[in-house]
Amino acid sequence: MKRLLSSMMVVVAVAALGAGLVPAAAADKLTVRLDFSPWGVQAAMHLAQNKGWFKEAGLDVDIQDGRGSGNTIQLVNAGQVDVGQVQVGLVVSARAKGATIRSIANFQRRTDLCILVDQDAPINGPADLRGKTVVVFAASPWAPFIDVYLKSAGMTRDDLKLDVVDPAALWGTYLARRADGLMSTVGSALPIAEKSRPSKCLLASDANIAFPSYGLVAREDTIAGKGPALRRLIEVEQRAWQDLRVNPEDGVKAMIAERPDAQLDPVVLLGQIKLTLDYFDTPASKGKPIGWQAAEDWDAALKSMEAAGVVRPGTKASDYYTNALIE
Structure with missing residues (x-):
């Protein structure tokens, strides 16, 4: 009798799962703040959202338009959003003022x-x-x-x-x-x-001015506490950018679909996406995964920022970025 009841419970559980009565694991929520109103550098983020790739990766991503990279960095450092898509070179001046953020991925690695x-x-x-x-x-x-x-x-x-x-x-x-x-x-x-x-x-x-351009930044405690979710976010972004390298028009369609009220010009968007991709690689990062950051590039950036008076001589590149979340 016990075996019969046990077998019946297994059948009922399997049937309930198949019918969608047993809730799936909740998706990890992340808020991503962009740099400005919609333009081509944001194509991968909107493409991933539009295609449902974040959802496939177990992520619930809230993508917010921004009011400048500096403002986005302030919101990330204040803990009001999890991730900022900004010009990651700004991490240096932000940390000089006491911020605890790092670049977790730099897609557009060449100075633009x-x-x-x-x-x-x-x-x-x-x-x-x-x-x-x-x-x-x-x-x-x-x-x-x-x-x-x-x-x-x-x-x-x-x-x-x-x-x-x-x-x-x-x-x-x-x-x-x-x-x-x-x-x-x-x-x-x-x-x-x-x-x-x-x-x-x-x-x-x-x-001879070096400045790492667009990528993702997060607070150090967010990196420690939400590392697996951030890793999946970056993996999806890598997938989206790889698609855009072959089909940049996909980004145009996705952005217009995701921001229908923004009156976006498809010709301008396409040009921006293509130029963004042209600035992805440096000699030090060529052949590495999308988003991976080279110490040589950060060393060059710090040299430029020292000359500009942004930071004092002697800072370490490793203070400003991490590749720990990139496959």
């Missing part, structure tokens, strides 16, 4: 800081900006490197007009031709300018 100028302008380096007007916003990642960049051509801020504006006025100033140049990043800027003011880029890297 640039100054936009007219495509046909006779401006090909910092020396050609003498007497010109360049627009930037105060919290731009460019801010600490302006003097270093100008110094590479034997110039100071007195040699040009630096127009510091609110972020909302940045593009309006440039597109209205009230400035000769705009300090931004390659991937975000060139596709936007293409329609109204076709432009080219003066790269910060040409002045």
